[in-house]
């Protein structure tokens with residue numbers, strides 16, 4: 439297989455690491471199989487940066503009456519747990535990997551330094567970004583678009599539980615139609631729930647395409663990197 443992209447930003451939701459349980463981490467099956475596909479991409483010569491979510495442990499916006507800022511701090515810490523699990527799995531396969539966090543915790547991971555992250559990628563190391571953008575009221579989708587812009591990624595690969603973007607909810611409507619390609623303007627106008635508005639606007643303004651695809655088959659990551667039609671591509 440020939441890679442189409444040189445440098446990709448892979449967005450993994452926290453839920454993607456949880457397996458059927460939807461909470462916590464299913465390391466032996468789910469995490470290891472996702473990481474095998476990431477290793478394949480690295481072996482193809484693709485530079486891989488990862489932003490991981492934390493929804494399998496905690497989401498600030500679902501924290502009831504808790505102070506939102508504190509709840510978001512907890513959410514950001516949850517992303518670090520996931521980042522360390524991915525790091526461990528990749529390392530066990532012999533992949534060079536670094537975790538960088540937007541909130542400094544230097545005995546656990548490197549602090550986020552853009553130039554250093556780029557240098558790691560150039561050396562063939564996978565870089566996993568934890569803590570989102572490092573501020574409350576943001577999401578890891580927004581972190582994906584920000585980091586993708588900062589490191590000049592060719593594309594964001596957004597691995598989800600659905601195999602692309604539909605005109606309506608495919609779980610509710612049998613006649614829902616999947617888009618092969620979509621513009622950001624169309625996505626925003628039709629309010630299609632691909633990513634939050636802040637993330638979508640950043641991608642649109644910075645001309646970063648997003649491929650939305652399902653992680654049900656983790657090998658889709660390799661197919662997406664090779665430019666195969668595995669989901670919906672959102673671009674200008």
Ligand code: UDP
Nearest residue numbers: 452491492493497498510513514570571578
């Ligand atoms: N979060 C945050 N700032 C960020 C990224 C994440 O405060 O820049 C917090 C927020 O509480 C969020 C949680 O971390 O709910 C987990 O991230 P997200 O919901 O994006 O994870 P996912 O749904 O992708 O698993």
